[in-house]
Amino acid sequence: MSPPSPIASSSSSPSSVVSAAVSRGEHYTFGDGATAADRLALLAAAFEPSSARLLRLLGYLRPRRAVDLGCGPGWSTRLVHALLAPGTTLGLEQSPEHVARAEATAPPGVSYRVHEVTEVPFPDEPPDFLYSRFLLTHLRDPESALAAWAEAAAGEAVLALEETADISCDHLAFARYYQLVGEMQAAYGQRLRIGTTLSIPARSGWKVELDLLAPLSLPAARMARLHALNIETWRNDAYARARFDVEELDALAVRLWGIARGEEAAPGVKVVMRQMILARAGGGEG
Numbered sequence: 001m002s003p004p005s006p007i008a009s010s011s012s013s014p015s016s017v018v019s020a021a022v023s024r025g026e027h028y029t030f031g032d033g034a035t036a037a038d039r040l041a042l043l044a045a046a047f048e049p050s051s052a053r054l055l056r057l058l059g060y061l062r063p064r065r066a067v068d069l070g071c072g073p074g075w076s077t078r079l080v081h082a083l084l085a086p087g088t089t090l091g092l093e094q095s096p097e098h099v100a101r102a103e104a105t106a107p108p109g110v111s112y113r114v115h116e117v118t119e120v121p122f123p124d125e126p127p128d129f130l131y132s133r134f135l136l137t138h139l140r141d142p143e144s145a146l147a148a149w150a151e152a153a154a155g156e157a158v159l160a161l162e163e164t165a166d167i168s169c170d171h172l173a174f175a176r177y178y179q180l181v182g183e184m185q186a187a188y189g190q191r192l193r194i195g196t197t198l199s200i201p202a203r204s205g206w207k208v209e210l211d212l213l214a215p216l217s218l219p220a221a222r223m224a225r226l227h228a229l230n231i232e233t234w235r236n237d238a239y240a241r242a243r244f245d246v247e248e249l250d251a252l253a254v255r256l257w258g259i260a261r262g263e264e265a266a267p268g269v270k271v272v273m274r275q276m277i278l279a280r281a282g283g284g285e286g
Contacts, residue, residue: 026118027188028138031233032095037073039229040098043134044075046222047162047273050214051076051133054160054275055083057210061158063129067092069117069149070135074102074110080131081110090124092117118145120152128154133162136198140189143204150205150280159206159278165195165213166272169220173255174269177227180244180252187239195274206278214273220266224259231256 030036063086068077071091081089091112093099102112113123117135130149136142149159167178182192191197200208231253234240240249258264 026116026139027190028094029184029188029234029237030230032097033233035229036233037098037101039226039233040072040075042222042226042229044079046218046226047133047216048075048079050216050273050275051079051162052083053214054162054277055080055131058084058129058158058160058277061129063087063127063158065125065127065154066090066129066131067122067127069130069132070094070138071102071112072098074098074105074112076131076133077102077110077112078105078107080129081107084129086129090122090127092122118148120148122152126152126154126157128157130157130159132159134164136161136163137185137192137194138190142194142198143201146200146204146206153280155280155282157280158209159280161198161274161276161278163195163198163274164193164271165274166193167269169223169267169269171220171259171266173252173259174220174223174227174266176252177231177256180240181230181234183243184234184237184239187243195272198274198276200276200278202281205281207281208276209279210275210277212275214275216271216273217268218271220268221260221262223269224256224266228253228256228260 061084063084066080066084066086066089068080068089068091071077071093074091077089077091089110091102092115093112094114094116096114099112099114106112115123130153136145139145169175185192200206231249235249259266
């Protein structure tokens with residue numbers, strides 16, 4: 001199959017549909033239906049080893065109450081609970097559909113609530129451990145979110161963050177996919193590679209305890225399947241409908257599925273994760 005053709009912009013301006021979506025608050029492009037849940041399962045499997053290494057560094061904490069911010073169907077929540085053994089672990093997620101999926105497999109000590117992660121206070125008591133993976137990339141003002149989380153946390157709380165600093169692959173289909181996703185996120189004030197530029201200002205209420213870059217090499221077939229499912233979830237997004245060529249998206253999805261099935265060879269996807277451990281500044285009780 002020939003490489004995807006360049007984007008063909010729609011003759012109608014997308015500005016009205018995009019600004020309308022943004023004005024309603026945070027915009028999550030990747031959906032919460034069954035396909036979105038499947039891609040989150042793949043995402044969790046791909047990144048669990050690196051997340052587990054980060055969380056094991058915090059094994060000494062034994063928090064009383066942990067909160068997983070933007071938990072989706074609960075994969076990361078269960079990982080936090082298994083590795084840190086908090087007294088209780090609460091997953092917060094704005095999607096009722098994802099919360100229902102998470103509740104269906106909740107182990108003892110783990111619960112979930114429908115809650116917008118940028119709104120504080122959180123349900124129940126202030127947490128002394130907070131976890132966020134691939135969440136700040138979807139927020140227009142991550143620094144304000146960090147400050148809100150500090151306000152909602154207990155006085156000696158610790159926050160573990162994981163965000164993408166870089167993602168690339170020496171294959172045209174992957175490169176084009178990342179270009180499209182980056183453009184769409186930028187239209188909503190978001191950053192695909194937020195790990196590169198994310199800062200922790202003093203006014204955020206957090207101080208940096210650990211800041212590292214974790215390079216990963218992920219199998220092309222697994223990532224191609226993940227990205228093909230992603231296209232299914234975001235191709236009807238307002239910005240995508242207005243700006244992206246439908247035939248190109250079809251061709252790109254076909255090519256990614258071919259890589260996923262082993263019909264076309266591709267090198268591994270190179271990912272650099274920004275992993276941070278933050279402590280609440282100032283101490284005292286939250």
